[in-house]
Amino acid sequence: MAQDPNSGFIAAINAIQTPEPATGIGAVGGAVAGGLLGNQIGQGRGRTIATIAGAIGGGLAGNGIEHEVRRSTTYQVQVRMTDGTYRNFTYPTQPQLAVGERVHVDGDTLNAS
Template sequence: MLIQRMLQWGCGLALTALLVACAQPGPAAGEAQVRYGRINRIDAVQIESEAHLGLGAVIGGVAGGVLGHQFGGGTGRDVATVAGALAGGVAGAQVEKNQVKQPGQHIIVQLNDGVAVGITQAADPNLRVGDRVRIDGSGNGARVVRTGP
């Protein structure tokens, strides 16, 4: 009975972690900083994808559970199965995170006030060195948008 509860608890925890990992925060209301300038440099980079399906955690959890089930006997086997499933889920999620990349750009913009800023974002084929641009937002949410040649 205890082992069954542990397995149910472990599966519930894994499902909760999967759902939390897939949740995307909505846009925040309020003001956003807007700055203007000209692109000085664009470098191609690889960035983490915004969307993770959670398949790595699921596959890792199943594989870890199967592997953990190979050890011990009785209660020890059940504990090893749960531990293997949890460890496999964590490892699988990390592997997926490292593998799911998308093309991006690191863009250096010389602002109209003379300050240079660097923004890393998803690739935009319409951006070119010398373009006049606007930077919407700040921090991790900052994006470079073309306003003219």
């Protein structure tokens, strides 16, 4: 009996998180908050220095937080084909497939079989 070269089994489904570009909102918000907190410290030149340091530190922290929060998730599905090779397929949302499930490859699409 001939094997279907377009069939296989789901070997793995992995969620892949990638950072999205920062908008700058985190840096601006952090700088404002840091500047306000820094302004509460000291008097005269000390207050000015604390305000500037707070704004810089807050901006850096806000930018870092935004990078951690703004991530997109894609799903990589690895299929072990009947000939023993592996193919990978990427989905923008979690596919309705399970590891071990038999599938048929139709172009760039997987269908449960």
